[in-house]
Amino acid sequence: MKKLLSLVLLFSLSPCSVVASPDLTSQQVTLLVQQTIEPLLKQQAIPGMSVAVLYKGRAQYINFGLADVESGRAVTENTIFELGSVSKTFTGVLASVLIRNGDLRLTEPVKKYWPELSGAQWQNIRMLHLATYTAGGLPLQLPDTVTDQASLLSYYQNWQPQAAPGTIRQYSNASIGLFGYLMTKGRFEEAMIKSVFQPLRLTRTFFTVPKTMMFDYAWGYKNGQPIRVSPGMLDAEAYGIKSSARDMLTFMQANANPNGLSSGNTLLRNAIMTSQSRYFETGLMFQGLGWEIYNWPVAVQTLVDASDNNVALSAQPTKMVTPAGPTDRASWVHKTGATNGFGAYIAFIPARNTGIVMLANKNYPNPERVKAAFHILEALQ
Template identity: 45%
Template sequence: MNIFPKTCLSIALAALSSAPNPSQAADPALLRTAVDRIITPLMAQYQVPGMAVAVTVDGQTMFFNYGLASKEAKAPVSEHTLFELGSVSKTFTATLASHAIDQGKLSLDDHPGKYMPQLKGSAVDRASVLHLGTYTAGGFPLQFPDEVAANDDAQMLTYFRNWKPDAAPGTQRRYSNPSLGLFGHVTALALHTDFRAAMEQQLFPALGLRHSYIQVPDSAMSDYAWGYDRNDHPVRVRPDVFAAETYGVKSTSADMIRFVQANIAPERLAEPMRRAVEGTHIGYFDIGEMRQGLGWEQYRAPVTLERLLAGNSETMINDANPATALTPPQAAPRGTLFNKTGSTRGFGAYVAFVPEQKIGIVMLANKSFPIPARVKAGYEILQQLR
């Protein structure tokens, strides 16, 4: 089943998915011309200094690099340039949680008070780990209030103990860093380790990611791009509460397309990482035409640009939306498109893939330009895979 109805892409993807020779899956020169045509005016319109785009088609990887990683140093972007992933980091947090579940150290039916006794009896403890990981705990805001300082566990605990829900767990989805941050924090507690250590020493190596970090080491700082804010000032991410769990990963397009390929074909991973990745492909709640899993957001075939834009809209990001629980949870149907956006003050990212069609795209930029523009560009590039 092709996900893009009645377009040339539906024919192209069918041909690509059955192509016996990956070298014939996509003509690099033609694809370069098409990607240039899409990305160059996009960067000019939003004054994006640099961008790394990576595409995978039937196992073949292609990189398209544009502009500067640092305007001050005139450093060019490459597939080895480190970008801040923003909320795309949540897909890694979800994979770590899925790994903990597979090991029997964490359950989605658990409540946070099991790992944080200070929260027992509070409103948040009526929500499950699943609710935290799918933004359905009952109405956490997008961000922590300013008075909750970074690296202050006492203030963090006070915030969660005093939190008052707007709805019963499992009835609405409200995208939230506090919700997903607590999900990641509980995961690390269940694993009896520090979150950063679990990511950098366990998860990233198991996925074959050699240049992905929570904290960029001195040896890799020369590869770390500068981001640029709305005033075009060079910036990098701030260490706010649960930053590591929610938007703290820095990675390259080379590592990210490898992560996409692992999600397209998890059977190529060694156990137990295969099961960890597959666990993030389960759907738990329907929110309009978008299906919420752990980390990834899912779109069932046929996928249109309008549906992708609706699922990545300001309304989905900022507002509470009714959620319908899937009982039992469901594996992603054939033809499902998975995606995730991410932003920090100076960076913007978009990742999308369709396992059945063996295609995926990574877009990393050192400026946070509008999400609809990213989604549209990613969609248009996928249409060129023929």
């Protein structure tokens, strides 16, 4: 206990010097997580959360609260949560599989993958621009009037960019969603299951939760009322995956240490490294395929400021990294995600083989997720 309290006292909101210390025990890791998460749950009125910790390659789970307030069903590491935009990291890994297979080239024009996009504005937009939110200002969401392929084509044909491709980054489901749809020729879910879910043996990760698993599907909460995500165009590609902390830890382990995958997963191992390459630089953040990446060490305030929606959702000047920067294990790699009733966060430091997954059944502010996760990971020296 004294050792853990000493580690917690070492934490501050500015970069910390690394203090050599013996490894923490599982009990100490649990206590650290509890001391950090329990006040957060109370402050944000979050009904339940499942936390998965990867500590120097060692996995453990710490669960809190309720998956279903009405029934009193408790959260476990097998409880299924909506990932929201954390789904984009899966899209990035799948894209990298296709790149490694020679089925996708990021430098190719979008029009090659959808010839019906004949508008002049698409002339210089590449698949890489869609993947990295740099096409010129595609919006966060598609309009509600887009409900089928015809209206989807009509929307993109009439959309007009506010900037030249590759000059601004504006976070967009409409951008990466179209990317995922086109790269798989409309067979996104099938391709994801075959190339990512199955090789990683993710048995509780779905686009549509099957009836046999509905008991483990948590209810999300908004204003105290239960809610789950509604279907929408390009939802699978941008925000539609549901998963458990156990499966997400498996996914994080593979991304934090792809060399740990079996020899039979060489393609996926190489794809994961491709997804963590650095394609565009926006401030101190590098945009990977799905992943957002910072040089490590990084100040927590840098991460907190960038995660605030006033910044994260705004159009920001960006520049292309030429050639794309390779994977750097000295990185903070992360992604936030939310639906109306859920809030998710994943962050890891490959050089330490250490990371965290936080799955909650309430959408609460991104900066609070980042601060809690940074506190925990910084103490896991």
